Amino acid sequence: MIYCLLGGGEGLRKGFIKRVALKGMEKFNLKGDLNTSIEVFKACPTFAGLNRDQIYEIASFSSSHRFKKGEYIFHQGDPPHFFYVVQKGIVKTFKVSSHGKHIIVKIASFGDTLNASALFGERHFVTAQAIDEVVVLSIKKKDYLFLVEKYPIIAMNIVSILGKGLDNEYERILDLVGETVEQRLCHFLYMLFSKFGTTLLLTREELAELAGTTTETSIRVLSKLKSAGIISSSRGKIIILDQAKLQSLAQHSHQ
Amino acid sequence: MIYCLLGGGEGLRKGFIKRVALKGMEKFNLKGDLNTSIEVFKACPTFAGLNRDQIYEIASFSSSHRFKKGEYIFHQGDPPHFFYVVQKGIVKTFKVSSHGKHIIVKIASFGDTLNASALFGERHFVTAQAIDEVVVLSIKKKDYLFLVEKYPIIAMNIVSILGKGLDNEYERILDLVGETVEQRLCHFLYMLFSKFGTTLLLTREELAELAGTTTETSIRVLSKLKSAGIISSSRGKIIILDQAKLQSLAQHSHQ
DNA sequence: CTAGTTATATGATTTAGATCATAGTGAAAT
DNA sequence: ATTTCACTATGATCTAAATCATATAACTAG
Numbered sequence: 001m002i003y004c005l006l007g008g009g010e011g012l013r014k015g016f017i018k019r020v021a022l023k024g025m026e027k028f029n030l031k032g033d034l035n036t037s038i039e040v041f042k043a044c045p046t047f048a049g050l051n052r053d054q055i056y057e058i059a060s061f062s063s064s065h066r067f068k069k070g071e072y073i074f075h076q077g078d079p080p081h082f083f084y085v086v087q088k089g090i091v092k093t094f095k096v097s098s099h100g101k102h103i104i105v106k107i108a109s110f111g112d113t114l115n116a117s118a119l120f121g122e123r124h125f126v127t128a129q130a131i132d133e134v135v136v137l138s139i140k141k142k143d144y145l146f147l148v149e150k151y152p153i154i155a156m157n158i159v160s161i162l163g164k165g166l167d168n169e170y171e172r173i174l175d176l177v178g179e180t181v182e183q184r185l186c187h188f189l190y191m192l193f194s195k196f197g198t199t200l201l202l203t204r205e206e207l208a209e210l211a212g213t214t215t216e217t218s219i220r221v222l223s224k225l226k227s228a229g230i231i232s233s234s235r236g237k238i239i240i241l242d243q244a245k246l247q248s249l250a251q252h253s254h255q
Numbered sequence: 256m257i258y259c260l261l262g263g264g265e266g267l268r269k270g271f272i273k274r275v276a277l278k279g280m281e282k283f284n285l286k287g288d289l290n291t292s293i294e295v296f297k298a299c300p301t302f303a304g305l306n307r308d309q310i311y312e313i314a315s316f317s318s319s320h321r322f323k324k325g326e327y328i329f330h331q332g333d334p335p336h337f338f339y340v341v342q343k344g345i346v347k348t349f350k351v352s353s354h355g356k357h358i359i360v361k362i363a364s365f366g367d368t369l370n371a372s373a374l375f376g377e378r379h380f381v382t383a384q385a386i387d388e389v390v391v392l393s394i395k396k397k398d399y400l401f402l403v404e405k406y407p408i409i410a411m412n413i414v415s416i417l418g419k420g421l422d423n424e425y426e427r428i429l430d431l432v433g434e435t436v437e438q439r440l441c442h443f444l445y446m447l448f449s450k451f452g453t454t455l456l457l458t459r460e461e462l463a464e465l466a467g468t469t470t471e472t473s474i475r476v477l478s479k480l481k482s483a484g485i486i487s488s489s490r491g492k493i494i495i496l497d498q499a500k501l502q503s504l505a506q507h508s509h510q
Numbered sequence: 511c512t513a514g515t516t517a518t519a520t521g522a523t524t525t526a527g528a529t530c531a532t533a534g535t536g537a538a539a540t
Numbered sequence: 541a542t543t544t545c546a547c548t549a550t551g552a553t554c555t556a557a558a559t560c561a562t563a564t565a566a567c568t569a570g
Contacts, residue, residue: 101433117418155410162417163372167380169424178356
């Protein structure tokens with residue numbers, strides 16, 4: 001019911017977007033942009049409690065990559081080579097079942113990590129895909145593990161982030177079992193609103209994959225919300241008009 | 256689909272039950288039973304990679320508590336004071352939604368932890384209840400955090416356990432969204448069988464709370480399995496007769 | 511030993527939401 | 541500018557599983 005935005009509770013200092021000027025190059029080692037990446041790591045709860053010098057050290061291990069809309073950052077099942085933090089844009093991570101069903105695991109933006117725990121295992125648990133123009137910072141697995149070992153607080157941070165993340169998923173399961181589709185959809189809309197503000201860049205299909213329903217039902221419910229004046233929308237974009245009503249619908253679905 | 260037993264992937268050295276002789280006392284500090292508790296902590300993946308002396312040290316911080324069938328070990332929402340590992344018996348942890356729906360989070364037995372991550376937060380995420388006669392070992396929060404700080408490998412272990420646990424929950428969500436109730440029920444029966452062997456001590460209601468369905472449907476499906484000779488059962492007990500068939504039903508539900 | 515409580519059993523009814531099917535629509539591409 | 545493709549829209553149908561309802565069996569507490 002009160003499970004927070006699917007950012008795993010990670011990173012979210014709002015209105016904190018840094019201007020970056022990186023065009024043409026697919027990958028590059030930061031020099032002039034070190035300041036930018038320091039801001040990203042500072043915003044990342046994984047590194048909470050580290051001082052400026054330590055954040056600087058971490059940033060110096062990172063390099064930057066950009067991805068165009070639709071491009072994949074890594075795939076479920078691949079062995080993980082990098083740790084990723086989002087610097088710019090929106091990334092979704094999702095899982096696919098053997099029957100082809102998709103569920104979205106997380107909608108990540110500035111300061112959110114994509115795979116905090118995967119580097120401790122053999123495989124990526126999820127697939128990460130750019131929703132719009134995206135820049136991520138990456139740290140080599142080896143370096144990342146070195147840093148975790150050097151600064152034990154990082155592991156502690158991850159434990160508490162993952163713990164909350166797990167609890168979030170239990171809440172999601174409770175909703176899946178107990179709430180109506182409409183409630184769930186409104187719930188996710190509200191969560192996304194809390195994280196991203198009134199304008200959401202996602203399709204009904206993606207919303208369906210968050211709420212665990214079908215594209216058709218997602219479309220139907222959103223049409224209803226539109227008629228009721230709670231949202232407006234265009235292709236791939238949803239604008240929240242009446243947050244209060246949305247929130248109330250997330251609690252008690254009025255048929 | 257292949258998500259493992261709800262023990263969070265933690266602890267499971269089978270046929271490893273230690274005889275304990277502790278009657279009458281509700282709590283006591285181990286002396287003669289130190290050996291017993293060392294075995295428990297050795298079986299607990301949270302402490303993997305620690306040597307015998309270190310395990311000994313950990314065990315020396317622990318004390319033992321027993322709970323009768325139905326008794327609560329801790330409650331969702333309470334501030335956590337202890338870290339718990341199961342020494343004997345079966346404990347279920349579960350969550351309740353605002354509408355009163357239950358989901359079982361974990362069925363824990365010998366060597367499984369009950370709240371690996373809660374001690375890093377403010378509240379217990381779940382409620383823990385004894386399913387039968389239970390003995391747990393507990394370590395004071397302060398001592399536990401001291402140990403985690405002293406032996407960084409513990410935090411690393413927890414990270415990888417929680418990471419796997421999270422992935423398990425994603426799989427559970429995928430199943431909830433994509434598979435039939437029969438498949439899910441068979442799936443959980445099979446997982447429980449893998450962990451506990453042919454005899455399972457749980458009610459249809461508890462099984463329903465694992466699979467995210469109602470008690471009635473759980474009863475109906477189990478009746479069917481009974482007629483088909485796949486299980487036999489008595490009150491609060493299920494005996495797996497045909498594992499192969501069960502496994503196949505978990506994959507493709509036959510009508 | 512009996513009453514009370516908890517688990518199992520099954521039948522009848524309802525319904526939310528999936529599924530199938532077809533069509534319109536805006537954006538991007540060549 | 542018209543073809544293409546990915547989104548949105550909506551209608552018709554179907555069904556798995558929830559809900560409601562009632563009964564019996566088994567355990568356990570007084």
